[in-house]
Amino acid sequence: MMLQRVGAIAVSDDPLHVPRACDGRAPDVFRPGGWVQMRQYRENEPVDFAIVGTGAGGGTLACKLAEYGFSIVAFDAGPYFRPLEDFASDESEQTKLYWTDDRIVDGANPLQLGSNNSGKAVGGSTVHFAMVSLRFRPEWFKSRTMLGYGADWPLDWREMWDYYTEVEQALKISGPVTYPWGPPRPRYPYRAHPLNGAARALAKGCEALGIKWTETPLATLSAPRGLAHPCVYRGFCVTGCSTNAKQSALVTWIPRAIAAGAEIRDLAMVGRIEVEPSGLVSGVHYHRDGAWRFQRARNVVVAGYAIETPRLLLNSATPRFPDGLANSSGLVGKNLMAQSNQAVWGRLEHEVRSYKGPPSLAITEHWNYEDKGKDFFGGYSYMSQGPLPQLWANTLFSARGLWGDRLVEAMKDYNHVVGLKIVGEMLPQESNRVTLADEVDQYGLRIPRVTYSWCDNDKRLIDHSLKFMRRALEAVDATDTWIQDDDTCHLNGTARMGSDAHTSVVDVDCRSWDIPNLWICDGSVFPTVGGANPSLTIQAIACRTADRIRALARQGSMRRANILSMQRG
Amino acid sequence: MRLPGERDLIVMAGIAGFSMALVSMLSAASAPAARSDTRLAPRRNRSSQAQTVETARKLNRAAGMLAASVLADSSVEHYRGSFKNKAMYTPLLVSALTMATSLHGTADMRPFAHKARDATYLVAAATGLVGSGFHLYNVGKRVGGFSWQNLFYGAPLGAPMAILLSGLLGFCSERVREAGRTRPRIFGLPAGRAIAAVAGAGLLGTTGEAGLLHFRGAYHNPFMLLPVTLPPIGAALLLSAAGDRSGRTHCVARSWMRLLRAMGLAGVGFHAYGVSRNMGGWRNWSQNILSGPPIPAPPSFAGLALAGLAALGLMRAHPDA
Numbered sequence: 001m002m003l004q005r006v007g008a009i010a011v012s013d014d015p016l017h018v019p020r021a022c023d024g025r026a027p028d029v030f031r032p033g034g035w036v037q038m039r040q041y042r043e044n045e046p047v048d049f050a051i052v053g054t055g056a057g058g059g060t061l062a063c064k065l066a067e068y069g070f071s072i073v074a075f076d077a078g079p080y081f082r083p084l085e086d087f088a089s090d091e092s093e094q095t096k097l098y099w100t101d102d103r104i105v106d107g108a109n110p111l112q113l114g115s116n117n118s119g120k121a122v123g124g125s126t127v128h129f130a131m132v133s134l135r136f137r138p139e140w141f142k143s144r145t146m147l148g149y150g151a152d153w154p155l156d157w158r159e160m161w162d163y164y165t166e167v168e169q170a171l172k173i174s175g176p177v178t179y180p181w182g183p184p185r186p187r188y189p190y191r192a193h194p195l196n197g198a199a200r201a202l203a204k205g206c207e208a209l210g211i212k213w214t215e216t217p218l219a220t221l222s223a224p225r226g227l228a229h230p231c232v233y234r235g236f237c238v239t240g241c242s243t244n245a246k247q248s249a250l251v252t253w254i255p256r257a258i259a260a261g262a263e264i265r266d267l268a269m270v271g272r273i274e275v276e277p278s279g280l281v282s283g284v285h286y287h288r289d290g291a292w293r294f295q296r297a298r299n300v301v302v303a304g305y306a307i308e309t310p311r312l313l314l315n316s317a318t319p320r321f322p323d324g325l326a327n328s329s330g331l332v333g334k335n336l337m338a339q340s341n342q343a344v345w346g347r348l349e350h351e352v353r354s355y356k357g358p359p360s361l362a363i364t365e366h367w368n369y370e371d372k373g374k375d376f377f378g379g380y381s382y383m384s385q386g387p388l389p390q391l392w393a394n395t396l397f398s399a400r401g402l403w404g405d406r407l408v409e410a411m412k413d414y415n416h417v418v419g420l421k422i423v424g425e426m427l428p429q430e431s432n433r434v435t436l437a438d439e440v441d442q443y444g445l446r447i448p449r450v451t452y453s454w455c456d457n458d459k460r461l462i463d464h465s466l467k468f469m470r471r472a473l474e475a476v477d478a479t480d481t482w483i484q485d486d487d488t489c490h491l492n493g494t495a496r497m498g499s500d501a502h503t504s505v506v507d508v509d510c511r512s513w514d515i516p517n518l519w520i521c522d523g524s525v526f527p528t529v530g531g532a533n534p535s536l537t538i539q540a541i542a543c544r545t546a547d548r549i550r551a552l553a554r555q556g557s558m559r560r561a562n563i564l565s566m567q568r569g
Numbered sequence: 570m571r572l573p574g575e576r577d578l579i580v581m582a583g584i585a586g587f588s589m590a591l592v593s594m595l596s597a598a599s600a601p602a603a604r605s606d607t608r609l610a611p612r613r614n615r616s617s618q619a620q621t622v623e624t625a626r627k628l629n630r631a632a633g634m635l636a637a638s639v640l641a642d643s644s645v646e647h648y649r650g651s652f653k654n655k656a657m658y659t660p661l662l663v664s665a666l667t668m669a670t671s672l673h674g675t676a677d678m679r680p681f682a683h684k685a686r687d688a689t690y691l692v693a694a695a696t697g698l699v700g701s702g703f704h705l706y707n708v709g710k711r712v713g714g715f716s717w718q719n720l721f722y723g724a725p726l727g728a729p730m731a732i733l734l735s736g737l738l739g740f741c742s743e744r745v746r747e748a749g750r751t752r753p754r755i756f757g758l759p760a761g762r763a764i765a766a767v768a769g770a771g772l773l774g775t776t777g778e779a780g781l782l783h784f785r786g787a788y789h790n791p792f793m794l795l796p797v798t799l800p801p802i803g804a805a806l807l808l809s810a811a812g813d814r815s816g817r818t819h820c821v822a823r824s825w826m827r828l829l830r831a832m833g834l835a836g837v838g839f840h841a842y843g844v845s846r847n848m849g850g851w852r853n854w855s856q857n858i859l860s861g862p863p864i865p866a867p868p869s870f871a872g873l874a875l876a877g878l879a880a881l882g883l884m885r886a887h888p889d890a
């Protein structure tokens with residue numbers, strides 16, 4: 001633990017154990033050792049919104065609502081990192097970014113939780129995400145009606161198109177000058193990054209097979225922005241970016257939120273949402289600094305991602321809501337959707353050094369937009385890959401059983417490894433779900449049990465993608481190709497939005513059907529996932545939700561303070 | 570401490586050469602012309618002959634400024650490309666030679682063309698042409714062909730043009746110098762107008778290059794708009810002066826060239842600031858000079874502006890030149 005002198009008092013600076021955002025200030029993520037002023041709210045005076053989680057959903061919403069003048073306290077169970085100082089170029093050290101609290105996994109295809117799907121930090125999973133920032137294919141918002149599977153979203157893609165633009169601007173997404181798929185979109189604010197060896201292999205494979213490819217739109221800077229440096233292409237992205245090039249919520253929405261008067265509470269685990277006799281929620285119980293506390297709030301937004309969100313709702317059950325909050329439909333925790341993340345790997349004669357630069361610099365969304373020649377519903381994109389050495393050794397061990405001399409021998413080829421990996425759509429199934437186990441965690445809260453099994457459609461999609469990617473690799477003369485067939489990424493669903501209170505948990509504005517001052521705003525609200533990484537959509541929904549909350553508050557022609565008694569719009 | 574390798578030494582020498590040349594060009598540019606005139610210029614026909622020599626020296630200076638920019642820029646960029654192909658040493662050698670030749674020309678008061686200078690300038694021009702071919706080939710063979718990705722990150726198509734321009738201006742300088750008492754002509758064209766046209770076209774080409782690379786940087790700083798807005802106006806002024814037979818003195822064009830000269834030199838400062846905005850700033854110079862904006866590039870605008878000034882001067886002295 002490091003001791004740092006500030007004025008006359010020595011303060012502990014161990015972000016994993018002692019909160020940093022206190023005493024009217026929060027870490028300045030752009031200046032080593034710096035602080036920014038932060039407004040603080042009293043616990044017994046209700047704030048307009050208590051937001052649980054500060055990731056893609058919660059961080060964005062906190063920023064937008066604060067900028068609209070609402071009083072906000074946003075809680076995160078994780079630490080408040082200073083990327084310039086706290087992040088090492090060391091995979092083991094950086095496991096501190098992952099949510100590794102106890103969870104039980106089961107089902108026919110149990111999910112592997114932690115590094116590849118959940119973060120625990122101010123900024124949420126975006127602190128270690130891979131920055132791929134894709135829009136959904138418009139038809140996916142009506143996949144039941146237009147494509148015959150899954151469920152329709154209550155959102156209109158044209159409205160989403162504008163919110164996507166807002167997020168792309170806010171994160172200064174670096175992308176291709178023109179995007180080859182889907183309806184026109186405005187130019188990305190920053191230009192695409194240079195391709196690395198792995199991306200060039202993807203591009204050549206696509207050209208050989210006659211499909212389109214492009215530079216991946218990424219949330220990392222290709223030119224300076226304010227105090228944030230442009231990307232240095234060292235490729236430590238999924239273990240946290242130490243240059244601030246990565247436009248995570250931690251360095252984008254959160255500083256804006258604080259500047260607009262929001263308070264962030266780090267190392268603050270929310271354990272239960274309080275419900276008044278009236279049936280409205282009145283605040284959150286949270287654990288910080290070794291004690292349970294209570295923050296009063298007029299509205300509560302849950303944004304803990306697709307496992308912690310249903311867990312909190314279920315853990316907050318009361319005699320009035322014995323099945324958990326917002327759960328009259330019985331759907332809280334159900335329809336959990338991961339995305340398939342299978343890969344084909346091979347070896348190229350020349351050096352690839354795929355780990356240089358952001359891991360997925362080139363992409364093809366061909367099979368997201370092409371419906372012909374498929375024996376499955378849904379779509380997938382595939383991207384070039386750049387695994388860091390420890391992850392790669394782990395993959396060789398877990399997927400191929402290599403150990404000892406054989407592992408060492410295989411690792412010698414690390415510079416020649418080339419791989420393609422999908423982000424594939426998995427269909428919503430009620431049996432894939434989050435429930436509560438009887439065991440409790442370090443806070444004494446019941447831990448989640450995550451049940452997951454692939455359906456036949458999921459398997460057919462995976463099969464199709466693996467065959468296709470193998471052809472793509474062989475087309476660039478990759479040898480020794482092999483398949484990694486058990487990986488998944490991204491978690492969505494579990495509190496789906498819809499237009500009917502019986503078949504969804506929240507409405508189009510992310511407001512729960514059952515409790516008008518309880519909102520859910522994160523990846524949980526997805527009715528389907530598509531074959532694109534979800535964070536841009538989560539943030540776009542959060543921007544829309546903020547606009548809707550402002551509109552509802554105005555429409556109710558009442559003081560913001562009374563937003564909880566707003567009529568449904 | 571690790572001793573610098575052979576390649577590092579070449580690059581350091583390139584950068585040192587660039588700085589020295591820049592300083593000497595600048596001090597030459599600001600030295601009062603009259604002093605040198607009286608020192609060595611032949612008595613006969615003093616005004617017109619001295620004027621042509623003076624113009625020729627100005628053109629040497631412009632060619633040298635461009636060559637210096639190429640030397641430093643290609644040193645850094647080809648070092649970054651690890652001199653993968655032996656031919657990548659060529660622009661370093663040729664631009665160094667061109668720079669030395671130009672310094673020689675700048676100091677030379679005699680009203681005769683110089684064979685070695687002439688030859689060097691022709692080699693420089695040829696290098697520019699061949700280099701452009703190489704760069705085109707490099708971009709075309711990359712996956713995606715002539716796409717934005719490859720225009721941004723492949724070999725810069727416009728860069729070798731700078732050494733071509735340097736050679737052309739140097740060649741013009743020798744023609745002007747040898748004209749002596751007669752009307753200076755280049756390939757049968759009036760020299761002043763021909764040089765104005767070359768410099769104007771050069772400004773447009775260089776603007777294209779700056780435009781492409783500043784677009785790559787998403788114009789994140791509003792000052793990045795200057796080199797894509799000011800030079801085309803300068804080019805238009807030069808080209809219209811080249812076509813103008815009214816004998817006007819082109820005050821606006823002249824002032825604009827001075828503005829462009831200042832812009833080109835200020836660009837060095839802006840790019841140095843750009844380097845500082847990369848991770849580690851100037852403390853991490855050995856990496857950031859390579860990844861930040863190219864510090865030696867903007868003076869090529871100054872070089873072309875100097876050529877423009879020389880051409881306008883020549884046209885003023887010889888209305889039919």
Ligand SMILES: Cc1cc2nc3c(=O)[nH]c(=O)nc-3n(C[C@H](O)[C@H](O)[C@H](O)COP(=O)(O)OP(=O)(O)OC[C@H]3O[C@@H](n4cnc5c(N)ncnc54)[C@H](O)[C@@H]3O)c2cc1C
Binds near residue numbers: 055
């Ligand atoms: C390795 C990796 C790579 C990824 N790559 C991409 C990518 O390239 N592109 C893309 O679009 N997406 C990517 N993702 C997914 C993306 O990061 C997530 O989809 C997105 O961040 C989810 O947003 P969220 O707001 O739902 O949750 P999160 O961003 O995970 O935020 C949830 C936050 O809530 C906090 N929290 C949870 N419960 C509580 C509680 N009870 N009390 C207090 N705090 C709580 C957590 O600590 C966490 O910080 C990646 C994810 C990972 C892990």
Ligand code: SF4
Binds near residue numbers: 231235
């Ligand atoms: S490669 Fe770029 S985005 Fe990734 S960690 Fe390094 S600087 Fe950050």
